[in-house]
Amino acid sequence: xxxxxxxxxxxxxxxxxxxxxxxxxxxxxxxxxxxxxxxxxxxxxxxxxxxxxxxxxxxxxxxxxxxxxxxxxxxxxxxxxxxxxxxxxxxxxxxxxxxxxxxxxxxxxxxxxxxxxxxxxx
Amino acid sequence: xxxxxxxxxxxxxxxxxxxxxxxxxxxxxxxxxxxxxxxxxxxxxxxxxxxxxxxxxxxxxxxxxxxxxxxxxxxxxxxxxxxxxxxxxxxxxxxxxxxxxxxxxxx
Numbered sequence: 001x002x003x004x005x006x007x008x009x010x011x012x013x014x015x016x017x018x019x020x021x022x023x024x025x026x027x028x029x030x031x032x033x034x035x036x037x038x039x040x041x042x043x044x045x046x047x048x049x050x051x052x053x054x055x056x057x058x059x060x061x062x063x064x065x066x067x068x069x070x071x072x073x074x075x076x077x078x079x080x081x082x083x084x085x086x087x088x089x090x091x092x093x094x095x096x097x098x099x100x101x102x103x104x105x106x107x108x109x110x111x112x113x114x115x116x117x118x119x120x121x122x
Numbered sequence: 123x124x125x126x127x128x129x130x131x132x133x134x135x136x137x138x139x140x141x142x143x144x145x146x147x148x149x150x151x152x153x154x155x156x157x158x159x160x161x162x163x164x165x166x167x168x169x170x171x172x173x174x175x176x177x178x179x180x181x182x183x184x185x186x187x188x189x190x191x192x193x194x195x196x197x198x199x200x201x202x203x204x205x206x207x208x209x210x211x212x213x214x215x216x217x218x219x220x221x222x223x224x225x226x227x228x229x
Contacts, residue, residue, distance in 0.1 A: 047220065104154075108156035108171035109166075
């Protein structure tokens with residue numbers, strides 16, 4: 001079945017790095033734009049980053065620009081998020097999500113992973 | 123950036139009630155709006171996309187309307203499984219912000 005599974009979360013000290021992975025299955029991964037969305041404890045959803053289906057374009061939220069890098073390996077059906085210079089305010093559940101798109105552009109995030117928790121604390 | 127303002131942020135309702143949630147965009151986004159439902163400890167679930175198109179498998183008691191800057195999500199008859207938090211999201215331009223959420227609780 002169509003599935004996204006995140007991994008790589010954990011507890012990390014401020015200023016350190018962490019890389020998240022999102023393994024896709026059940027669909028043609030290389031045909032879809034992919035996103036990272038995060039949710040701090042008790043808070044709402046925050047869009048983090050997008051990478052186009054072929055990796056040709058990437059966009060980031062201002063809160064992570066210059067610190068986080070989104071990438072993908074279409075041969076491995078895997079999405080990544082490299083997080084550097086982590087801060088306490090980056091503490092959140094991180095979700096990967098598939099972008100469903102119509103002729104006019106993105107329609108919605110139709111498939112989500114279960115999330116992986118990142119805690120930034122000394 | 124396009125900001126989304128949801129109202130109310132909290133709503134108390136009874137089973138069988140008709141519920142309406144509003145999402146206002148800081149500038150026109152045509153129909154590039156989606157609605158999601160999230161239950162505690164779970165990932166969000168897509169309900170509506172393109173402002174008014176029901177995602178496959180979503181019950182028909184959910185409906186969406188609007189275009190430009192004002193949008194609504196309506197649940198025609200609230201069911202026990204509908205108690206959750208609802209988010210709107212604009213997909214007109216990056217960054218793809220979400221609204222602040224509306225928590226629907228049992229009265």
